[in-house]
Amino acid sequence: MEHAGTQDGNLYEYAENRLKDLSAKGLYRFLRIVDGPQGAKVRLGDQEVLLLCSNNYLGLAGHPKLAEAAAAAAWEFGCSASASRLISGTMRLHERLERKLADFMDRPDVLVFSSGYAANVGCISSLVGSGDVILSDQLNHASIIDGCRLSRAEVKIYRHGDMEHLEFLLERTTGAGKRLIVTETLFSMDGDMAPLVELVKLARRYRCILMVDEAHAIGVQGPRGRGIAEMMGVEQDIDIVVGTMGKALGCFGAFVACPPVLRNYFINHARSFIFSTALPPPVLGAVEAALDIVASEPERRSHVAALAASFYKGFTRIAHAHTGCRVTPATESAVTQIQGLILGEDRIAVALSNALLTRGVYVQAIRPPSVPAGTARLRCSLTAAHTVTDIEYALWAIDEALKEVVARRELSVRAS
Numbered sequence: 001m002e003h004a005g006t007q008d009g010n011l012y013e014y015a016e017n018r019l020k021d022l023s024a025k026g027l028y029r030f031l032r033i034v035d036g037p038q039g040a041k042v043r044l045g046d047q048e049v050l051l052l053c054s055n056n057y058l059g060l061a062g063h064p065k066l067a068e069a070a071a072a073a074a075w076e077f078g079c080s081a082s083a084s085r086l087i088s089g090t091m092r093l094h095e096r097l098e099r100k101l102a103d104f105m106d107r108p109d110v111l112v113f114s115s116g117y118a119a120n121v122g123c124i125s126s127l128v129g130s131g132d133v134i135l136s137d138q139l140n141h142a143s144i145i146d147g148c149r150l151s152r153a154e155v156k157i158y159r160h161g162d163m164e165h166l167e168f169l170l171e172r173t174t175g176a177g178k179r180l181i182v183t184e185t186l187f188s189m190d191g192d193m194a195p196l197v198e199l200v201k202l203a204r205r206y207r208c209i210l211m212v213d214e215a216h217a218i219g220v221q222g223p224r225g226r227g228i229a230e231m232m233g234v235e236q237d238i239d240i241v242v243g244t245m246g247k248a249l250g251c252f253g254a255f256v257a258c259p260p261v262l263r264n265y266f267i268n269h270a271r272s273f274i275f276s277t278a279l280p281p282p283v284l285g286a287v288e289a290a291l292d293i294v295a296s297e298p299e300r301r302s303h304v305a306a307l308a309a310s311f312y313k314g315f316t317r318i319a320h321a322h323t324g325c326r327v328t329p330a331t332e333s334a335v336t337q338i339q340g341l342i343l344g345e346d347r348i349a350v351a352l353s354n355a356l357l358t359r360g361v362y363v364q365a366i367r368p369p370s371v372p373a374g375t376a377r378l379r380c381s382l383t384a385a386h387t388v389t390d391i392e393y394a395l396w397a398i399d400e401a402l403k404e405v406v407a408r409r410e411l412s413v414r415a416s
Ligand SMILES: *Cc1c(COP(=O)(O)O)cnc(C)c1O
Pocket: 114, 115, 116, 117, 118, 120, 141, 143, 184, 188, 213, 215, 216, 244, 245, 246, 252, 253, 254
């Protein structure tokens, strides 16, 4: 491997230099090891920390009922599907879970994918191609962006949540082939919601396919946990809903809820579905158990909502006391379990995250390319595993950490 290289030098030197570039910009990332199951608190090395950045929104990831269901499925069906779905990997459990998910979502059909990433990439790239147009929200997740790129369709980005801009673009693409509007419903990094009622109207008026990604909403938002579309009363007006099972459902994998004809279409055309090993029995078993809890314990959803509302009050007060930085979502009426403090500079976000860690609170600094350049942030997420005391402690720590970072003049108090 000594001579592995590129035209202008050694590959390893190249990689080393690119990593140094990232460090110099405050963008270097590394993996932190978490010990023990995911919960309100986890161990990082020899420190117990309050976890405020996981997507375990209902606190199900470490739930004994999920572990029991996973173990039972492993004993009965083994640990692997051993093939892709179209070869011999479609087991009775896949069929059973897909029916259960369709019932849960109140939709005619569901197709399970190995991940949300695979679902977005596979669905988008199979639905549209060259000659077609995709209209995509500016803040859509990387998996949606990659699906758009892979499709070879023309991609028009509309300003985040801006329906006038979307309509402007729709007016100008009327001669195109198929048109697909795609958006997250609960935006993963800002915690705000897409205007689904308006999106449904525009999709109808301009005869577009409407696809929504409920990754952060399934299980936790909507009266029955079916997401933002349920909350806004437009479930039956959306062609394709993507949901994940690795976030609020505490497991892994994803699903697509759609009419039967589209399910058959994806089975035949979505390459990330076709060319990948089917989800294994323990995961499928655990998701079934998670769905039972989502249905039988609505108090988990109300608990997260109450924590989110009280966190937001403290978070905005503290942010405004020490900085001129913006908190997302912008208004109290639109608060969700995801809340961010937009710090701007990458270094500052890292400094604040580190200052929090010394106080026993773990919140990752979110930097580009996960968010647009210049919008590095602290992204906090509340879960049903947290208690009121946890939230009070987190707010105290954020207050102290912000004071420290401001005192070190890393963050200036400026009006925004
Ligand atoms: C996490 C996420 C995905 C990817 O889902 P995985 O199952 O983790 O691959 C897709 N879309 C959005 C909006 C996400 O936040």
